[in-house]
Amino acid sequence: MADHAGASGVRTWSTVDVDAGDAFAYWREEICRTFVPLRPRLLGQRDQPFRGRVDTRTISVATMSRIRAAPQEVVRDPADGDQLEGSWFVNLQIHGTSAVTLADEQRVLRAGDAVLLHAEQHYRMTFGSDFEQACIRLPNWYVRETLGPSDRLHGRVLPASPLTAILRPYVVAAVDQWDADSAAPASMMALAHITALLRTAVSDGATAANVDTDRTVRLLLEIRARHRDPDLDATAVAHHLGISERTLHASLAPTGMTFGQHLRLARLRTVALTRAETGCTVLEAAHGAGFCDVSSYYRARRKLDAGVWR
Template identity: 25%
Template sequence: MHACSRTQWSSADVEASDAFAYWADVVCDTFVGVAVRPGPDAGFEGRIETSVLDGIGFAALTTGPQQVARTRRLIARDREDVLLANIQLRGRARLEQNGHVAVLTPGAMAFVESAHPYALDFADGFSQLVVKVPRARLPHRSLSGATAVELDASGPGRVVADFLVGLNRLQGHAPGEAAALLPHAVDLLDTALAWAAGAAPRQTSAAALTRERVHRFVRRHLTDPRLDAAAVAAGCGVSRRTMYRVLAQDGESLTALIRRLRVSQAQRLVLAHPERPLAAVARECGFGSEAQLYRTFRAVTGMTPGVYRSR
């Protein structure tokens, strides 16, 4: 079962004179390294509830006016490569990245990539849900510089936003059910990212749908060491020839896909559970042995699991 931890922070927990400095530290710890400046109001209040579910971060925040900027200097300092899905719940926000500007109103969602500088401006008080996803979990979707692209509140992106908001609420009282739904959330984010990058949601090709089924099936059966082409094709209801053809469009074979996703899972486990033996990690990721985990991990990441864990 996937663990889910929830933490609450509030500026009310410290003296008023320290409230904004405390808030700025919480924002950096929750998301990525950024510079935060307060709005013109004399007082400042902010609260945030964070949770992490199988490596995916959720942060629901309600706070006052402020400006947030991620600069090249800050990127060079932490180099964290994540995608942030910003869902506006109340108030307005202006997001700018790579020359693209998005204005968020309640119900809208916009994406921002931590590897590029960006700026957020909140002129008034607001509420947001921000979902933080490592880019390794969405490897085949890229905004190609077209970041700060919003999905408006009246389009299909609203369905994705509502699902993520509901999933965040579900974690509070049913973390097991939330964990079961998490793969669907990742798939929806993957699709929404394609929409934001310019793909038309109503013109999704049969090949793209087959590819999504293959990726989804592989993720769900990743721990099975017997997972192979025959099992994936049968599970997705397609021929092996069709499966190979749609995967070839991404330039990645089925073997490479399985290997990469297993290593990604192993990366999360060795960091989240440093005390866990590598033999146990290997079993939980679908590797046939600890030696196979070691060889594959090194081939994909360029380092051994032990070195990766220490870094």
């Protein structure tokens, strides 16, 4: 399967059916076409043919990809051009390690770490062994509007944490698990949650000084763990965590989403995943996800589709 577009909207590039002698040349051509012009270089002498696979899906303004490949080095030089007008990458290390070099500074990513990289800046990524990464590509304007000033984001490493741990299943599920019927709504939910998580992870300055990031993470995890309870509300979560409702809402403010929005997104995502995995009815999935009735589910869907959350 050198190049395949599935019915679910996932596009796959793989070296599995490419002649061994042509595998890396094919990989070099395809990743440059899929992402941005890059300069890949094979590392070391290998007894086995080069192996690589990219699964990617476009979700609104974002492109989410899952990359699995053999050792290599990839250089991005802005002078090589770009088929899109400026992009940001969020690379999340799933397996293996990678070294990111910017100017003379090198940063090592281990499983669970993530890094933000700008396509208009020079960087090098070195993968010394077989690896897997999740990659989110976002346009410049989206990063500016959702994450704020981006002048200090290039090369920013987000160490492994509950925040990055939450990011991984969203990207992997968006690429691998959702069928054509569930992909669009579930993926839009994923993008909304990913943006909220990234906003929290990169927040600093006055925001970081006034907000307990650990508390924010605990709140997100609490919502994720208990969203199937139809009676769950901000009062119950605040009481369980021993904080006031005012503190709860202030702790979620850096994500750019309210408690109710996070709760609805968690339930909508569960409906989409449940239907994709089991083929059950909307009614069954909605009840299992914490919606009181189907009407509540459809109201939440309409708000999501319209971008209106009040």
